[in-house]
Amino acid sequence: MNIVVCIKVTPKIEQIKFDEVKKTIVREGVENEINDADKNALEAALKLKESAGGKVTVLSMGPPSFESFLKLAVAMGADDAVLLSDRAFGGADTFATSRVLAAGIERLKPFDLVMCGEASSDGSTEQVPPSIAGWLGIPHVSYVSEIGMSGEKLRARREITDGHEVVEVTLPVLASVQLGCNSPRFPDFRRKRWADKEFKLRVLTNQDLAFAPSDVGLEGSRTEVTGLSRMRSPERRKEFIQGTEDEVVRRLVEIVRS
Amino acid sequence: METVVAVNSDPNAEIFKHADYCVVGDAKKLVPKVVSELGASGGSGQ
Numbered sequence: 001m002n003i004v005v006c007i008k009v010t011p012k013i014e015q016i017k018f019d020e021v022k023k024t025i026v027r028e029g030v031e032n033e034i035n036d037a038d039k040n041a042l043e044a045a046l047k048l049k050e051s052a053g054g055k056v057t058v059l060s061m062g063p064p065s066f067e068s069f070l071k072l073a074v075a076m077g078a079d080d081a082v083l084l085s086d087r088a089f090g091g092a093d094t095f096a097t098s099r100v101l102a103a104g105i106e107r108l109k110p111f112d113l114v115m116c117g118e119a120s121s122d123g124s125t126e127q128v129p130p131s132i133a134g135w136l137g138i139p140h141v142s143y144v145s146e147i148g149m150s151g152e153k154l155r156a157r158r159e160i161t162d163g164h165e166v167v168e169v170t171l172p173v174l175a176s177v178q179l180g181c182n183s184p185r186f187p188d189f190r191r192k193r194w195a196d197k198e199f200k201l202r203v204l205t206n207q208d209l210a211f212a213p214s215d216v217g218l219e220g221s222r223t224e225v226t227g228l229s230r231m232r233s234p235e236r237r238k239e240f241i242q243g244t245e246d247e248v249v250r251r252l253v254e255i256v257r258s
Numbered sequence: 259m260e261t262v263v264a265v266n267s268d269p270n271a272e273i274f275k276h277a278d279y280c281v282v283g284d285a286k287k288l289v290p291k292v293v294s295e296l297g298a299s300g301g302s303g304q
Contacts (some may be wrong), residue, residue, distance in 0.1 A: 233276055234259065236275070236276055236277055236278050237278040237279065238274060238275065238277065238278070238280060239279050239280065240280045240282070241279055241280065245283070245287075248283065248288065249288065249291045249295055250295075252263060252279070252292045253295045255263065256263075256292070256296060257296075
């Protein structure tokens, strides 16, 4: 079982800010973390590896400074890590990002399963996982909360409105998992030391992937953010209603009627 | 504008900052009572 887990390094949620002029997410001068849903994807992959055997490789696209986050994923239990890093990849939207990630995954062939978090905490488009599956020409199972093997097939539980669905799908497949569907393990202390000191991250640049510059990064992007506005919650009365249950019910009935 | 009524057992619930009327209590008990009161007297249907 060869599993590739795509992880995105995002600003810590409380530090997500937007540049209202450039209409982009501010990525300088903020502390980063591995996107939470991607940690859930990694945890699900590690559990599957424990039961089915195989190898887990984490893959990310970003600047060389993301190395420490890939090493953190290795300390959590990933066997290998690959960073796709090139100035040409910068400024990419979901179209160009998924294209580069798919090319990185192609380099990790043969793979059986690609796993992603369902969405990033910063961009939240949910477009990258299905787009990667599209570039790779493999099926995509979304809203996944549990995975396991059923013979040669992947069995996945999908959370849907009013319940859940269990699907079986032939490999290779891409599964995007729900935020919070499991509790990601903490990095193992000894493994962390090994990851920091001895583990060698593989870095692939555009020399390796050989894209035309117009196919990747800002130039290869199809999305243009034309407007950005801040949502402010409207002022509310915040009036507490007190009294016996009957009094409260009577007052609420009056409010609904008014 | 719509009116927001929040019912929560936690007096410090975040939702109370975003509500017009706040009730500390059990929504599962309270809401059916309000609904049945409204129904009994032929609520406005809005």
